[in-house]
Amino acid sequence: MTRVAVLGAKGRMGSTSAAAIEAADGLELVAGIDVGDELEAIAEAQAEAVLVFTTPDVAFDQARWCLERGIHVVIGTSGFGDEKVAQLREIVSGHEGVGALVVPNFSIGAVLMMRFAAVAAPFFESVEVIEMHHPDKVDAPSGTAVRTAELIAEARREAGSAALPDATTTDPDGARGAKVEGIPVHALRARGFIASQEVVLGDPGEIFSIRHDSSSRESFMPGVVAALQWIPEHPGVTVGLDEVLELD
Numbered sequence: 001m002t003r004v005a006v007l008g009a010k011g012r013m014g015s016t017s018a019a020a021i022e023a024a025d026g027l028e029l030v031a032g033i034d035v036g037d038e039l040e041a042i043a044e045a046q047a048e049a050v051l052v053f054t055t056p057d058v059a060f061d062q063a064r065w066c067l068e069r070g071i072h073v074v075i076g077t078s079g080f081g082d083e084k085v086a087q088l089r090e091i092v093s094g095h096e097g098v099g100a101l102v103v104p105n106f107s108i109g110a111v112l113m114m115r116f117a118a119v120a121a122p123f124f125e126s127v128e129v130i131e132m133h134h135p136d137k138v139d140a141p142s143g144t145a146v147r148t149a150e151l152i153a154e155a156r157r158e159a160g161s162a163a164l165p166d167a168t169t170t171d172p173d174g175a176r177g178a179k180v181e182g183i184p185v186h187a188l189r190a191r192g193f194i195a196s197q198e199v200v201l202g203d204p205g206e207i208f209s210i211r212h213d214s215s216s217r218e219s220f221m222p223g224v225v226a227a228l229q230w231i232p233e234h235p236g237v238t239v240g241l242d243e244v245l246e247l248d
């Protein structure tokens with residue numbers, strides 16, 4: 001049994017995950033921490049792994065607190081790009097045996113969407129990412145969109161792809177989206193969405209769209225459980241669910 005604490009336990013993802021952990025094989029929920037609680041409660045509960053679903057402004061320091069005490073972390077909070085991952089590697093290098101798993105999206109469909117987008121990206125002249133979320137989300141673009149754009153950019157660099165064609169010379173209000181490693185990323189916020197993303201690829205005479213929709217937070221739970229079952233045996237820093245799902 002792995003003793004698990006949830007950070008952000010009263011939030012949308014934290015509360016859904018707590019129920020999934022209680023029902024999962026090999027996991028025992030020993031603490032739920034939210035605003036006003038001391039992190040010390042994690043150590044007092046002798047948690048071996050912490051699931052982080054707090055907001056992006058506090059998650060990094062909380063993950064560091066856990067790692068420095070030899071407690072594994074599975075980080076679901078968005079905003080852990082290359083820079084923060086490098087900092088996690090530094091922290092983990094000083095604490096042998098401890099693991100940090102950063103997961104931009106726990107949904108199996110979203111993991112496959114990101115992978116398929118990276119495979120397709122070098123075959124098309126154009127590629128852009130559109131992410132769609134509920135309006136209570138505090139960060140944009142989404143962590144999933146950033147990760148997708150990073151994977152697309154890496155695949156295109158490795159393939160020696162040309163820069164994306166774009167004749168735009170005037171865009172005072174940013175209508176062409178944010179650029180993540182040169183890939184345009186557009187963020188929509190509307191009631192009715194949980195989390196959706198479309199990767200649009202274009203070549204002369206054809207458009208190829210890869211779309212994923214999470215219509216319920218249930219979609220993230222098999223990934224959350226698999227990540228927590230996996231982390232105790234996998235020290236170091238890992239990004240994405242691909243290794244957990246043995247996709248490589």
Ligand SMILES: NC(=O)C1=CN([C@@H]2O[C@H](COP(=O)(O)OP(=O)(O)OC[C@H]3O[C@@H](n4cnc5c(N)ncnc54)[C@H](OP(=O)(O)O)[C@@H]3O)[C@@H](O)[C@H]2O)C=CC1
Pocket residue numbers: 007008009010011012013014033034035036053054055056058075076077078079103104105106107143220
């Ligand atoms: N990786 C994935 O698959 C997914 C990732 N996410 C990401 O997870 C994060 C959380 O999303 P979501 O659950 O929707 O957000 P919520 O706002 O519903 O949950 C965050 C929770 O953390 C609490 N919190 C804030 N600050 C602290 C603190 N210092 N200590 C303890 N608890 C704190 C919040 O309390 P309060 O409300 O009082 O501030 C809230 O209860 C986001 O970054 C989101 O992008 C979301 C879905 C899937």
Ligand SMILES: O=C(O)C1=N[C@H](C(=O)O)C[C@H](O)C1
Pocket residue numbers: 078104105133137141142143144145194195196
């Ligand atoms: O805030 C959310 O809801 C989500 N956040 C993650 C992200 O930023 O990519 C994952 C998923 O898109 C839902």
